[in-house]
Amino acid sequence: MGKQYETVIGLEVHVELATRTKIFCSCSTEFGKAPNTHTCPVCTGMPGALPVLNKQVVEYAMAIGLATNCEITKVCKFDRKNYFYPDNPQNYQISQLYLPIARNGYVEIETGGTKKKVRIHEMHMEEDAGKLIHDEWDDTSLVDYNRSGVPLVEIVSEPDMRSADEVIAYLEKLRMIIQYLGASDCKLQEGSMRADVNLSVREAGAEEFGTRTEMKNLNSFKAIARAIEGERERQIELLEEGKAVVQETRRWDDNKESSYAMRSKEDAQDYRYFPEPDLVPIVISGEWIEQIRARQPELQTEKMERYKKEFDIPEYDAKIITSSKHMADIFEAASAVCGKPKKVSNWLMVETLRLLKDRGMEPEEISFSPENLAKLVNLTESRAINSSVAKEVFEKIFAQDIDPEIYVEEHGLKTVNDEGALEEVIRKVIADNPKAAKDYHSGKEKALGALVGQTMKAMKGKADPGLVNRKLREMI
Template structure:
């Protein structure tokens, strides 16, 4: 009988915090600047420059720690992690090993295998390194230090996950909590959320953990799922062939769907950690923690509960809308303006999700304002525009955030409700389509649908189909 194997997975998740400036200096953290324009002597490791801790980094870290049910460390300090990479200008990284900001947390995830508690071993603050850009044409490597010194938290889970499905559920829950806190945008494609996967396999039922590998270079949930499956298969094949799994760091190539070894896995002693001499230890008071707790926003669980009581929308809609803080904010603001939460929910659930999917966008990429969505709802509900025109106008709102009232006026899209003008058009349509008119009179109900369509076409879509239907019946009967 073939051996059965169990996959054991723990994650190290790096999250860039949403501060305006870096962790130890006043340089901008904005993404996408020209290379080496957001730098200074501190974040490029110049001799004699001294770090100064950004208070907002600590407050974001505390907020995340509390939301992840962690214990906040009352006296924390920073440590120096020594290593040489070309994108690490000081040849060390200021991080936390001995007294991290938060420890012993957990979150509950839901996946195909049901609900599960994933424990969080610890979370620490640290500075990011720069970025290497490899130019294959010139066969050179260039370094951009803009990212050097950008504040990170690293959230280290216990090895509690057993499948790619559970890993994705954990990451989605983590991302949602941090986005709700406003502590990071967690955009994987921009690197503001990055996950390293620690994975090992063991025979089902075994107590002892197998030898783990760490996989890097994972910048999408799909890549993470493929990497887990690829590494699981690779390790099982090694064990089946009587070989040993080597503890190492591996780089995942998503195009080739293959990982390759980068370096043997270092242990803490390899980094020669020692207390950071240029930063003092920080004491966190009860008052400081109470202040952070008081500022914690309403998270998804509470929002879902409130939506059921406050807004008359289906539970399914509420669950989809609250999955994204951006979507939930738009929903609440638009509903407050127009007073029609169910109609706002319909636009978000149908047209918004359709356009996001078509454009390969995330809800966080939505650019339209709640006010413009509310105006569209009001125009439609008042009968100023019909549903097909409303869809056209929403397409423009989604693309360019146009003011729908101005757009409808400038493009002459208001519904024509003048019965006299409509009757004149209807008479022409009946005259041009005598067979359909005759079919209707002979009891073929479907024929009137064709005539409604022809009238709408003649009106260039700017009429109320219900009113046309009514007037057509009057004329034909």
């Protein structure tokens, strides 16, 4: 029997804050603009340019700290982290080493039905670096300083996670909390949420931690899960061969599904930290903390409780809907318009989730308006359209956010409720299908289904199946 190994994982998560301007200057933080257009002397590190702290950054950091059960540091300050790298225009980064804004928190995660607290060691504010673009064609590297000076919080966990599942559960919980706060959109693909994974393995039951490596360049939950599995296997293989794991930073290549060493961490870099001379310490009063606490929105747990009481929807549905702030907002707005929360919940839980899965989309990417969903609920509930037409119309709403009332009118999809016309069609169907009518009389309930199908076909799907059923029973 081979040795059993345990994986030990801690994360450093960088989150870009949703401020309109950068942390120390008034340049825009908007993503995806032409290179070097959102820059000024401060964020490009020109000599003599002085930083001025953006108050909103501190408030977002405090809000995230409170929502993750951290203690807020009442006197905190910035430090200079000195290192030379082309995307770092000042040759130092303004960060927080000695007195970070928040410490000693936790978030609760659930995997496989068991709950667990993942502790947060600390959380600090800092500025982001620029971005190097490597041009393979010219064999050159270009630098874009638009991202330089975009505000970040770095959330450092304790090494409390033991599997890829726990890591993903922790990241999803953090992302959800931060999106609820409106502090960041946490889009991994745009780099507004990035995670570095510190991972080591040790023999099961051992007290000591093994040697850890840090993995960078992880821009999706799937990549993170694959990288954890890959690195765990690599380290176990080394130990089984009697080799040592080297403490180093590795870069994950998701296309090749393997990682390679970037730099050794054996002689930990000396960043020569010292207090940032151009910024005064931040003094956070008890009153200011209470103001932020009072402004905290309702988070998932409270929302779930309220949905179960107020809207009488099952716990499972409430949990799924509230796991995305965007979906919860659509649910509340549509329910307010049509007054039928259970029906709105059904459309979100069944058809919306199905279409999201089919198209590989996240709930945050839902683009239809709550008003159009509410109109569809009303059309279905008033029996103006039947359920199969409703599904067809919903696909159009999901894809193009069309107005269902106009669409149904223009495409002649309204249910025909003219009983006279329906009876005429049913008489013809019974006459054309004598065997099915006879089978039904001799007690074969299934035969009715065939007649309902024929009637719906003759009515081009625009009859109310319940009414068709009732009329057929009456008329056979």
